[in-house]
Amino acid sequence: xxxxxxxxxxxxxxxxxxxxxxxxxxxxxxxxxxxxxxxxxxxxxxxxxxxxxxxxxxxxxxxxxxxxxxxxxxxxxx
Numbered sequence: 001x002x003x004x005x006x007x008x009x010x011x012x013x014x015x016x017x018x019x020x021x022x023x024x025x026x027x028x029x030x031x032x033x034x035x036x037x038x039x040x041x042x043x044x045x046x047x048x049x050x051x052x053x054x055x056x057x058x059x060x061x062x063x064x065x066x067x068x069x070x071x072x073x074x075x076x077x078x
Contacts, residue, residue, distance in 0.1 A: 003057035004037040010051040020050050045069060 008028070011017035018028045021043060031039050039047060041062055044055045054070060055063035063069055 002037065003053050004032055004039060006057070007047050007051040007053040008032070010053065017047075017050070021046055 008014045008017050011020060014028045014032065015025050018025045021028075023043075031037065031043075039058050041059065044058045044062065047053060047058060048055050048069070054066065055068055056066045
């Protein structure tokens with residue numbers, strides 16, 4: 001829950017995060033409330049790219065190491 005809240009804070013609001021992810025406000029609200037901050041796997045990397053909240057923070061069950069799925073700008077460009 002805390003990682004999603006952090007992403008929302010960085011984006012400005014839940015609505016702004018939803019717009020940036022091209023999902024409804026209700027979708028982000030469900031992640032936050034109904035699913036207790038658990039973000040769907042396919043949304044982890046887009047949230048990371050938008051906010052810098054790491055995949056490990058968002059879904060430690062999928063990204064158990066703190067540096068999983070984190071690439072330098074040079075590696076992303078390649």
